[in-house]
Amino acid sequence: MAKEQSSKVSEVRPSRLSGIKFGRIGEITSELKKVRWPTRSEATRLTLLVLAISGVIGIILGIIDMGFSRLFEFISEG
Numbered sequence: 001m002a003k004e005q006s007s008k009v010s011e012v013r014p015s016r017l018s019g020i021k022f023g024r025i026g027e028i029t030s031e032l033k034k035v036r037w038p039t040r041s042e043a044t045r046l047t048l049l050v051l052a053i054s055g056v057i058g059i060i061l062g063i064i065d066m067g068f069s070r071l072f073e074f075i076s077e078g
Contacts, residue, residue, distance in 0.1 A: 038046070
């Protein structure tokens with residue numbers, strides 16, 4: 001029984017040379033066919049969402065930075 005399992009494992013593995021260059025391309029192609037790509041409207045909506053969130057976070061960080069700058073100016077003057 002152990003011999004049967006080891007022979008099955010060796011059958012599944014591609015040869016070393018074919019696996020390095022050409023076997024991987026076939027695997028990549030088959031995986032890309034399984035992907036559910038977003039529609040144009042989904043991609044647009046999600047892109048705008050990312051840009052909006054990035055802008056809000058940028059504004060928040062800018063306000064925090066301005067606050068720290070003023071705090072350090074106040075401390076260094078006093």
